[in-house]
Amino acid sequence: MQPESSAPEPITIAFDVMGGDHGPEEVVRGAAQLSLETPHLHALLVGDRALIDAALEGTRHSGERIAVHHASQWVEMSEKPSLALAQKPDASISVAARLVAEGEAQALVSAGNTGAGVLACAKHFKLIRGIRRAALAAVYPTQALHGQKQDPFSLILDVGATVDATAEDLVAFSVMGAAYSKIISKNPDPAVALLSNGTEPRKGPPRVVEAHERLSRTPGLRFIGNVEGVDIPKGTADVIACDGFVGNVCLKMLEGIHETVLELARYAYKEKLLWRAGLAMLSSGIERIKQVTDWEQYGGAPILGFDRIFIKAHGRSRARAIANAGKVAAKAVAKDLARSIEQGLPS
């Protein structure tokens, strides 16, 4: 029952509707937007049917490209993931992951509890052959531009899925990040680096030193060596690999700096007329910076290492970010990210 045309193969994205800070409405609106913009993409909305239908009622959408799967439970942002999933077998994130595993959808998008998302995927998805542990990746704004799309973003992984990574894991993270960058950022030869406390090959803990040695010998990977913390915002590398503990600290620090800068600007705006004038003069530049570092363009970050795609959208995601997360997921499916990762791993 396939269309007799050269149209792209239909791809269904399962959306965990109940996750996210703004409730089901924003996720439903994002999926609805996707159904209007991209004819070959379908949305499978997983969550409370009544809430989904209520959100869809006032939203333009294509009824041909949206389906609903009722799930009676969901995991709150504040809940402990393992406990919540054990107590709530019909949680929307679990049901959505199961539907993806069963082939009802090809990828999963959630703006909800990250830990619950990772655990649900770990339960229902399989790790790619050669991958020991999955990694949570994050995109962050940088000074340098990257890839054909001239993205002002780099990728850092792992930022929380695997606290203690081995040298083997760090190599896998590098390969996974490179594959993702090639496909999503259209960067044919991404520069991959290890995060350490010095650029010299022997700097850092033993696992980083060993990973450096292994990565130097990995074919098909442009490994540029170690980078330091200062290189993260500069964008020296397109992909930075580190263990989940370090990555999470870095990511939170970047977010903290961003918020502090904004807070200082607000303070300056209120405090002195001269500072206010200065900020006004810089306003177009500030607006430009806001545009190029707008994380909503990216929609979300991938959990890499599973045979299925999971894009974790930011908890604060609005409809546009959710729709973009869906597009990123679809792109990863269409380009067979899992296979690219498997092929990139050292044999």
Next chain:
Amino acid sequence: MSLPDRIDPRPARRIYRWDLDKTYLQTEFDTVMQLLRTALQKAHEKVAVPGAAALIRELRAQGDTRLCIVSGSPTQMRAVLVEKLKLDGVEFDELVLKDNVRNLLRGRFKALKGQVGYKLPVLLESRASAPSEAEEVLFGDDAEADAFIYSLFADMVARRVGRELVSRVLDEAEVYPDDADRVMDAWERIPHSDPVRRIFIHLDRLTPPAHFARYGPRVVPVFNYFQAALVLAADGHLNAHQVIKVAVEMVQTAGYNLLTLSNSFQDLVRRGLPLQGVALALTQALQGPQALLSALRPVPDIIAAFTKRLAALGAQPEPPAAPAIDYLALLDHARLRKSKREAGA
């Protein structure tokens, strides 16, 4: 010597009334360029909405039916439109087009775009000459005021609205006095009955279906004509094989697939339309020996897809409520139709 099929034809049992642009035909005339292109198109260049021709053919195949078309297209396009319908194998009984040249010459500029003053008298005059027992199903779109006009027509014929209200509506809609007289005259000639069973609104602009809830459950907004076929099967106007024929045309000519069709099915179920019986009939029809089904293999996958969409919803949704229709309030609502571009399509 061969005998005619029927010496004394029975009166029409069912009347199907269709709009053309955006209901039967995929037409764009939101800009001057699109309007010009539409006006200059030849019959073979015009494209029907997927499934529309198949649906009409299947409805006609039931026998004792009339197909009445009322379109806002200008009378000058008659030959092209007749040719297009012929190419699609659609036989009609009435085709009424809008005489906008006459409106221009008479300085009736409001009538150029006005829908109520054009369609309502035409519908009522056609009904006045129809058998009183004939049921009606109407097809329109969300680009203009079809839901409003068709609902008002239905409630006028059924005498659910009074003369005073209709006069006020015609006044508010800025209908010219002679057209208002035609409305009242035709209405008086129509015997009291309640013939309108369904009003389908093709969501050309993807207006959210809930937008039409104020018209009650008689109005069913549809994203495509597979959905209309499903509802018509539930209403007893089509059988399961005929629904499949509509689906086959959509698959073969417009790239519809298992996902879009099963999603369309679930969309209706979520809106509370009782389609379980139709689903069962479709399953039985799909399992039967039919040459037609070769276009829809593999059958088990099709049945599984529809079954899953149904099961995914858990409990059966409540049927939609039937509110009292406030026509004066809805007149403004009906006027607020954005162009497809404005609507963000």
